[in-house]
Amino acid sequence: MSHATTALFREDFYLSTCEAVVTAVHEDGGIELDQTCFYATSGGQPGDTGFLERADGSRIALGPAVTGATKDVIVHRPQEGAPLPAVGETVVAHIDWARRYRLMRMHTACHLLSVVCPYPITGAAVGEDDSRVDFDMSETIDKDEVTAKLMKLVEENHPVFLRWITDEELAANPDIVKSKNVRPPKGLGRVSLVCIGEGSSVDSQPCGGTHVTETQEVGAIHIAKIEKKGKENRRLRIRFGTPGSPA
Helix, strand or coil: CCCCCEEHHHCCCCCCEEEEEEEEECCCCCEEECEECCCCCECCECCCCEEEECCCCCEEEECCCEECCCCCCEEECECCCCCCCCCCCEEEEEECHHHHHHHHHHHHHHHHHHHHCCCCEEEEECCCCEEEEEECCCCCCCHHHHHHHHHHHHHCCCEEEEEEEEHHHHHHCHHHCCECCCCCCCCCCEEEEEEECHHHCCEEEECCCCCCCEHHHHCCEEEEEEEEEECCEEEEEEEECCCCCCC
């Protein structure tokens, strides 16, 4: 039987390791812990990878974490051939921090893009080197102009922080949701708002993903391509670095 996982990353995006107790091991090998710093795949952001360290120092290599029977259950998936722990065993969970930090930077960049392009979002996918955000728009825009506006927000070094609202507050203010297709995680009693700028002056939107704490951490980013995906749909691809540089 699955039990809710205490998601430590919701309170600290920079937590890269934690001690935990194995609460369940699925027939397919999926591992549940009482608490974890691993983000589970959702909202366009991939789940964290890493490993579990056992008492004897051996490691259980993990692929991307996913949600389980319910959204508040996080399942750690061992890589093929990896050993399995026993229920009740104490382990130390380690995320691949370099990968996670790139995803945090990139996810924050996607939020900045939604500020520069204030159109309804129809889809998004966060990647380590390349991300995309699809907008419900028909306007023609210049990718260099968008890049310049993005970098201005990055260089202004706005604070990025969380504010929590209740499910009821979200239901009463549906217009704060920018995405047309992906709904914020509900059912946990509260929803996190990712806020950018002093007093949320730059942006505020529901999001359960992980982010940096100030925009300057995003680093150099640019719009690599703008694709027309329909009469009123434009896909903007974000990459790290400056135009023409490696990610």
